Amino acid sequence: xxxNASRLSFYLLFAPILLWLVLLIILPHIGLFIVSISEKIGPxxxxxxxxxxxxxxxxxxxxxxxxxxxxxxxLATVLTxxxxxxxxxxxxxxxxxxxxxxxxxxxxxxxxxxxxxRTFGWMILLRETGVIxxxxxxxxxxxxxxxxxxxxxxxxxGLVYTSILFMVVPLVTTLDSLDDSLIEAGYDLGxxxxxxxxxxxxxxxxxxxxxxxxxxxxxxxxxxLTPILLGGKDSLWFTGMIYSQFITRFNWELGSAxxxxxxxxxxxxxxxxLKLSGQSLSETMGRS
Amino acid sequence: MIPTVPQSRYALGLYKAYVVAFFIYLAMxxxxxxxxxxxxxxxxxxxxxxxxxxWFFGNEAPFIGVFHERAILRSIGTSAFVALWVTVLAVTxxxxxAFLFVRHEFKGKSFLYMLSLLPLIIPGVILGISILVxxxxxxxxxxxxxxxxxxxxxxxxxxxxLGQFSFITTFATLVISARLQKxxxxxxxxxxxxxxxxxxxxxxITLPFLLPAIVSSAVVAMLMxxxxxxxxxxxxxxxxxxxxxxxxxxxxxxxxxLNAVSLLLIIISAALGLISLLFQGKKKA
Numbered sequence: 001x002x003x004n005a006s007r008l009s010f011y012l013l014f015a016p017i018l019l020w021l022v023l024l025i026i027l028p029h030i031g032l033f034i035v036s037i038s039e040k041i042g043p044x045x046x047x048x049x050x051x052x053x054x055x056x057x058x059x060x061x062x063x064x065x066x067x068x069x070x071x072x073x074x075l076a077t078v079l080t081x082x083x084x085x086x087x088x089x090x091x092x093x094x095x096x097x098x099x100x101x102x103x104x105x106x107x108x109x110x111x112x113x114x115x116x117x118r119t120f121g122w123m124i125l126l127r128e129t130g131v132i133x134x135x136x137x138x139x140x141x142x143x144x145x146x147x148x149x150x151x152x153x154x155x156x157x158g159l160v161y162t163s164i165l166f167m168v169v170p171l172v173t174t175l176d177s178l179d180d181s182l183i184e185a186g187y188d189l190g191x192x193x194x195x196x197x198x199x200x201x202x203x204x205x206x207x208x209x210x211x212x213x214x215x216x217x218x219x220x221x222x223x224x225l226t227p228i229l230l231g232g233k234d235s236l237w238f239t240g241m242i243y244s245q246f247i248t249r250f251n252w253e254l255g256s257a258x259x260x261x262x263x264x265x266x267x268x269x270x271x272x273x274l275k276l277s278g279q280s281l282s283e284t285m286g287r288s
Numbered sequence: 289m290i291p292t293v294p295q296s297r298y299a300l301g302l303y304k305a306y307v308v309a310f311f312i313y314l315a316m317x318x319x320x321x322x323x324x325x326x327x328x329x330x331x332x333x334x335x336x337x338x339x340x341x342x343w344f345f346g347n348e349a350p351f352i353g354v355f356h357e358r359a360i361l362r363s364i365g366t367s368a369f370v371a372l373w374v375t376v377l378a379v380t381x382x383x384x385x386a387f388l389f390v391r392h393e394f395k396g397k398s399f400l401y402m403l404s405l406l407p408l409i410i411p412g413v414i415l416g417i418s419i420l421v422x423x424x425x426x427x428x429x430x431x432x433x434x435x436x437x438x439x440x441x442x443x444x445x446x447x448x449x450l451g452q453f454s455f456i457t458t459f460a461t462l463v464i465s466a467r468l469q470k471x472x473x474x475x476x477x478x479x480x481x482x483x484x485x486x487x488x489x490x491x492x493i494t495l496p497f498l499l500p501a502i503v504s505s506a507v508v509a510m511l512m513x514x515x516x517x518x519x520x521x522x523x524x525x526x527x528x529x530x531x532x533x534x535x536x537x538x539x540x541x542x543x544x545x546l547n548a549v550s551l552l553l554i555i556i557s558a559a560l561g562l563i564s565l566l567f568q569g570k571k572k573a
Binding site for chain 2: 005009010012013014016017020021024025026027028029031032035083086087090103105106107108109110112113114115116117118120121122123124125129131161193214218221222223224225229239242243246247252255256259262263266267270281282
């Protein structure tokens with residue numbers, strides 16, 4: 001009788017997860033793939049083929065945007081790591097008690113605020129009539145208004161801003177667990193700051209580095225708001241291209257192919273990241 | 289370098305300067321958004337033309353404040369409606385998942401666990417379009433077969449809710465599982481020995497223990513739903529949630545009303561975030 005009850009409870013618990021994963025994750029992605037290999041040959045008439053993918057590789061605009069999005073996302077990830085690591089180290093190792101909590105909270109607040117609001121803030125700062133342009137004129141450093149929006153640097157500033165917290169938070173967590181005495185021992189044994197960083201701190205922080213990099217890369221690759229608003233209409237970001245195929249041109253077949261290619265790229269990068277660092281998805285993501 | 293190891297003053301000073309610069313970088317965009325919500329000008333830019341509360345309370349054009357701007361008020365209502373449903377669904381399914389993963393052993397468990405982590409690494413735009421494509425195809429098939437219209441499967445609030453639910457559930461599952469893992473099952477056994485029913489023991493003993501995690505995951509789910517953009521953008525119909533409305537307004541050119549809305553959003557999200565942290569703090573104690 002007890003086994004019957006526990007079997008019943010098992011099935012009751014199994015139903016929601018199955019519905020969720022099958023109806024909202026697995027079937028939709030299979031559907032996306034099927035649409036991506038459908039070619040329109042007449043009104044409401046389709047045949048299977050790789051024509052949409054051929055169109056992607058045949059149109060330099062498409063694959064260049066794809067490559068550009070990938071390269072900019074990698075660059076954003078590297079920048080985020082380089083800029084965020086010293087901050088995480090400072091919070092984890094150089095502060096204590098209340099200062100530490102305060103600094104950590106200050107890092108978290110922008111992360112809770114809507115991405116739209118953050119991007120909007122950068123627009124107010126960077127645009128021609130914006131705060132920085134006005135400040136430079138006031139200081140007499142430039143003669144007229146300067147437009148700092150609508151270029152790749154603006155996109156990069158925005159991408160780093162949007163995602164740096166996802167790098168700092170896991171780094172703080174892993175660095176926190178590094179025992180200070182190990183660093184002291186490193187100095188006692190004659191190490192300098194650089195060798196200690198390379199031999200002790202970075203190996204210890206590796207799980208945090210990997211999970212931070214994966215999340216930041218994913219966020220940049222899938223970002224829509226920052227490139228469109230800070231990069232202007234011609235910002236050429238791949239998610240923007242997917243959006244215009246779906247919503248503006250109503251070419252769902254090509255849009256699905258684009259979506260699938262983006263999915264392959266992001267999965268591949270996550271896979272490589274995990275392989276290179278010898279970690280598994282559940283270890284990296286499960287802890288966050 | 290750590291405090292117990294002496295360092296050159298110069299290097300330490302430089303390091304601290306970098307940290308200060310970083311926090312200025314973090315604070316700058318949010319501060320200007322807040323400050324310009326009070327500028328007495330129709331554009332959120334310098335020069336400063338004096339302090340005003342019109343962008344909150346004004347009711348005469350062009351100074352129509354948030355509290356009189358119908359489109360924004362309506363979209364806040366829409367966002368709240370979506371967030372409520374997403375939270376209820378995600379927390380319920382997340383709790384079930386936690387019990388399933390922590391309490392049960394079955395074949396393919398680690399595979400299922402990995403599958404349920406996938407939404408974290410699928411870009412939001414892709415989640416949006418795959419759900420859009422799948423549900424539209426389903427609607428087409430059903431309509432062809434029955435001749436009845438299935439509006440709920442077309443872009444609109446139902447799809448927005450499902451789209452956000454699809455990845456927010458993963459967060460709820462992780463937070464609640466982590467708490468359930470720390471639960472001592474002997475407490476439940478004791479309740480059973482004292483004559484409690486299975487469900488009674490769970491309700492009286494286990495669920496109260498899980499409550500902090502359930503509340504904090506609910507708060508996070510609500511925050512994530514409110515501010516979600518990428519998935520929502522692909523699935524939205526005629527009723528748009530706040531982020532979409534603001535995006536449309538921003539594309540048309542910005543007015544300080546947007547600053548005022550943003551300021552309110554910052555206050556609300558910071559408050560909710562702090563509440564969730566407080567609950568997590570209690571959890572550790």
